[in-house]
Amino acid sequence: MVMTGKVQLKDGRAVLLRGASPGDVPDIARLLRELSPDSFRARFHGGLATPGLVARLARVNQVPGTVCVVAAPPSELQHLVAEARYVPIGDGVAELAVTVLDRYQRSGLGEVMLDALVGRARDAGIEVLRAVVSLTNGPMLRLLAGYGWTLAEPTDECAIACLEISSAGGMPGWPKDVTGQRILVEQKSWFDDGLTVALRAAGHQVRLCSGPDQRTGRECPLITSGECRLAEGADRIVPGLPAADPHCAAVTEAHRRMWPGKLPS
Numbered sequence: 001m002v003m004t005g006k007v008q009l010k011d012g013r014a015v016l017l018r019g020a021s022p023g024d025v026p027d028i029a030r031l032l033r034e035l036s037p038d039s040f041r042a043r044f045h046g047g048l049a050t051p052g053l054v055a056r057l058a059r060v061n062q063v064p065g066t067v068c069v070v071a072a073p074p075s076e077l078q079h080l081v082a083e084a085r086y087v088p089i090g091d092g093v094a095e096l097a098v099t100v101l102d103r104y105q106r107s108g109l110g111e112v113m114l115d116a117l118v119g120r121a122r123d124a125g126i127e128v129l130r131a132v133v134s135l136t137n138g139p140m141l142r143l144l145a146g147y148g149w150t151l152a153e154p155t156d157e158c159a160i161a162c163l164e165i166s167s168a169g170g171m172p173g174w175p176k177d178v179t180g181q182r183i184l185v186e187q188k189s190w191f192d193d194g195l196t197v198a199l200r201a202a203g204h205q206v207r208l209c210s211g212p213d214q215r216t217g218r219e220c221p222l223i224t225s226g227e228c229r230l231a232e233g234a235d236r237i238v239p240g241l242p243a244a245d246p247h248c249a250a251v252t253e254a255h256r257r258m259w260p261g262k263l264p265s
């Protein structure tokens with residue numbers, strides 16, 4: 001894992017990674033202005049890169065505990081080509097975002113930036129990192145899949161999903177200040193079904209997990225390492241993974257074996 005320093009990208013180019021400070025805000029603003037309209041939209045879910053908006057979005061010291069990592073080519077250190085940040089939103093929880101300039105995308109830089117940010121979060125005692133991502137944002141979803149995410153909030157009508165990853169590896173655990181039951185719902189869909197809507201309406205904490213997926217390489221930590229913080233900490237597990245998929249069936253079977261009392265009889 002690279003936290004700071006020189007990094008060689010997959011295409012041979014190099015960048016220098018470092019922590020950002022308020023003095024970097026004008027250069028972060030330039031990075032945001034240089035994004036293509038599609039990348040700007042993917043990052044901020046809409047809006048136009050007007051000077052006023054960009055100046056506000058570039059700020060790094062609005063919320064105490066915010067951490068920002070930036071990258072630039074060694075020959076042009078002020079010309080940032082990537083930025084990743086997290087902003088604390090609760091006890092041990094922060095919201096993350098990663099931005100890579102279009103001409104540097106697909107060279108592995110997004111992964112490097114996210115790894116660096118996750119390492120900083122872990123060191124700072126931030127256990128859970130949230131990302132608000134459009135379901136059309138394949139690259140960001142692929143990046144997060146490498147960590148193993150759970151859906152923390154209902155995916156909205158605009159197909160914006162709220163994913164959580166753990167800074168310590170494996171599945172993220174549950175928030176510390178939970179009211180109601182902690183209910184893990186296993187399902188392939190991004191969207192709440194009637195039961196999940198009712199569980200949330202009753203005041204329970206719900207996390208959705210889509211289980212292993214051969215197409216994306218997503219694995220279940222319960223199968224690979226025998227541990228899943230989400231299932232361990234749940235009061236109830238609602239099974240719903242496809243039984244015809246042997247990898248999903250193995251997860252359901254592991255739940256039944258390890259926590260029979262959490263599943264419906």
Ligand SMILES: CC(C)(COP(=O)(O)OP(=O)(O)OC[C@H]1O[C@@H](n2cnc3c(N)ncnc32)[C@H](O)[C@@H]1OP(=O)(O)O)[C@@H](O)C(=O)NCCC(=O)NCCS
Binds near residue numbers: 040097137138
């Ligand atoms: C999302 C983003 C940060 C990814 O950065 P990146 O440098 O392109 O990512 P990487 O090169 O590390 O690639 C990450 C994965 O996505 C895949 N990927 C990257 N761009 C892709 C594309 N356009 N289409 C399909 N897959 C893509 C890569 O193949 C890689 O998958 P793999 O590990 O399975 O090979 C970058 O595209 C970006 O800044 N987009 C605009 C802003 C944004 O959407 N930010 C996220 C908001 S939360």
